[in-house]
Amino acid sequence: MRNVKLLYFAWLRERIGVAEEDLAVPDGVITIADLIAWLRLRSAGHLAAFATTTSLRCAVNQDFATPETLIATGDEIAFFPPVTGG
Amino acid sequence: MRNVKLLYFAWLRERIGVAEEDLAVPDGVITIADLIAWLRLRSAGHLAAFATTTSLRCAVNQDFATPETLIATGDEIAFFPPVTGG
């Protein structure tokens, strides 16, 4: 098990219902893609938030990540829609 | 003869020695190109100012003109180097 901090922004946060959660992730969850598949099972809100990944973006430790990015203990992992600032 | 007002700017003005002059132009001077050829004969300063036409620009009645532009009585004809503002 690895402890990670998850952050959610914009409509992902609204669907999941919390802005952040500290979770212990099973050893089989190795990449961001694995994490998304695992998070879908946590609640109906998570399933709604992660239903499709086409408009999903992820940052690990405040830098943009990909589905292949590996998860390490202590990571801060943020999920959010494509950015719309500026 | 047609009466025109001539204006000179930047180094053309400095070479000719005056900022403007009112001149009566002979009937054979029909275009701006003719006028330049005629002006070259007026003084050493004019000859220096109009020695080459590659870096010469002209406006007739405050709008850019070409060597082929025709001259009319009462025209305000300005000669200057390529502009360098901005």
Added chain:
Amino acid sequence: MANIRVQTADFDIGAEFAALCVGRADIGGLGCFVGTVRDTAKGRKISAMTLEHYPAMTEAAMGRIAVAAEQRWELLGCTLIHRVGRLLPGENIVLVLAASPHRQAALDATGFLIDWLKTRAPFWKKESFPDGTEEWVSANDADEAAASRWA
């Protein structure tokens, strides 16, 4: 070198120009872009725009964007200010300012900085409508295309 800020307060455009230029005479041109809240979105009147961001990441992401601009153009300074929170139509959202010895570098860097801010900095906009409903703004394919010109 870049001056980067995320704030709820408005910014003073004239003061930001002055701060970038103070005490120096090697600048030939300054490019600037200011984004403001339009009162309509896809033909619908909006009553407000709310900007959310990812505080721990935002300034770092903006710093990386500024460094990318500094690597591409000869910049003597740049300023990136992005507001967050609830903004009304007509209010300023974002300021980009780039100073260079050369006009074209200042203008190109300004375009680059706003294109990348729109696609690489973690901000999200939500529009509020007069009937009380709210909607998250969808990312714009045109913005992505504009940003990828610089890739």
Added chain:
Amino acid sequence: MANIRVQTADFDIGAEFAALCVGRADIGGLGCFVGTVRDTAKGRKISAMTLEHYPAMTEAAMGRIAVAAEQRWELLGCTLIHRVGRLLPGENIVLVLAASPHRQAALDATGFLIDWLKTRAPFWKKESFPDGTEEWVSANDADEAAASRWA
């Protein structure tokens, strides 16, 4: 619609932004370019820059440039201010400001306006050097090329 001025006095950048935006909420983006006097020219220190112009033609030429921009892009306003007379290093020379509902139009119009001002408005610059000599600035092929991109 354009606000066009030729003046010896400096301009207030913040006030010009404010004047263009006052009372309206249909603007999405403002592009701006400010040209300033650099203290060097081709590696030589300069002590001053003197701007001469053709008063009867200048504002008309600037107006034609603004109209050309308004025909190409959806502009909600633009401001062109050009200073004349003797300016010191670090001082402002020219301000271009373009407001549009859309970011890219504001930025493109800003680039167009300064490119055309540099090649189609009757201003001439003379540089003064610390040894007392003076020299007229030569027109720049790069400026001509930049302007012709929009032709």
